[in-house]
Amino acid sequence: MKILGVAGTKNTGKTTLVTLIVRELVKRGYQVGTIKHTHHEFDLEGRDTWKHREAGAELVVGAGDDTFFLVNERFELEKILKIIKCIKELDYIVIEGFKFSNYPKISTTEVTDDFTISNVNVFEINDEDVINLVDLVEERTYGLIPGSDCGNCGYDNCLDMAQAIIKGKITEDKCKMKKLDEVQLFIGDKMIPLNPFVQDFMKKSLMGMISTLKTGETKIPQEKLELLIKNGED
Numbered sequence: 001m002k003i004l005g006v007a008g009t010k011n012t013g014k015t016t017l018v019t020l021i022v023r024e025l026v027k028r029g030y031q032v033g034t035i036k037h038t039h040h041e042f043d044l045e046g047r048d049t050w051k052h053r054e055a056g057a058e059l060v061v062g063a064g065d066d067t068f069f070l071v072n073e074r075f076e077l078e079k080i081l082k083i084i085k086c087i088k089e090l091d092y093i094v095i096e097g098f099k100f101s102n103y104p105k106i107s108t109t110e111v112t113d114d115f116t117i118s119n120v121n122v123f124e125i126n127d128e129d130v131i132n133l134v135d136l137v138e139e140r141t142y143g144l145i146p147g148s149d150c151g152n153c154g155y156d157n158c159l160d161m162a163q164a165i166i167k168g169k170i171t172e173d174k175c176k177m178k179k180l181d182e183v184q185l186f187i188g189d190k191m192i193p194l195n196p197f198v199q200d201f202m203k204k205s206l207m208g209m210i211s212t213l214k215t216g217e218t219k220i221p222q223e224k225l226e227l228l229i230k231n232g233e234d
């Protein structure tokens with residue numbers, strides 16, 4: 001799942017640009033999700049879900065033709081991205097807002113920072129510009145930053161590697177840890193590098209144990225299996 005931000009000041013066409021990019025990505029066959037950062041409340045006062053939250057519910061799910069979640073907590077972008085990754089396999093996430101994130105972004109103003117891959121005047125953009133922009137998005141974006149800082153890619157840390165991708169010097173597949181991802185271990189939010197031997201050992205041992213369980217009609221999925229180990233008092 002690659003991540004792209006669209007940032008800029010108010011009324012500079014961020015939402016318009018997000019929709020143009022999403023349409024072009026979908027046209028190219030990708031599955032796309034979006035995140036909109038807002039300072040406004042989603043759930044208006046007086047609604048039933050608002051009342052649930054006011055009563056003290058930590059998590060409220062509105063389910064109907066649409067589904068939405070309300071959590072009584074402010075989540076960091078990284079956490080939101082991980083939750084989305086668990087809920088749905090997507091090729092791209094396009095984020096409107098979150099201007100200080102460590103992911104490649106397109107700016108709708110002339111402001112540039114280390115993560116800006118392009119500055120766009122949305123009011124003058126044409127179809128060909130959108131195609132070129134999305135070509136750039138395909139080339140210069142990357143997924144969740146592993147955060148292991150293992151140095152196996154030749155860069156001192158993950159953010160240096162991210163900067164190299166943004167500058168077009170390398171591509172994400174040079175991250176050794178992302179290649180070796182058959183078994184992923186997260187301690188808190190940090191992905192811990194596992195060498196191929198350990199991955200193979202863990203996979204075979206766990207799959208061996210799981211295959212002996214009586215799961216009835218529930219088939220053990222071939223693609224992905226998740227295991228959470230609680231290692232505290234909670």
Ligand code: SF4
Pocket residue numbers: 146147148149150151152153154155156157158159161174175176177178
């Ligand atoms: S190989 Fe991957 S995890 Fe290791 S420093 Fe490079 S980007 Fe980070």
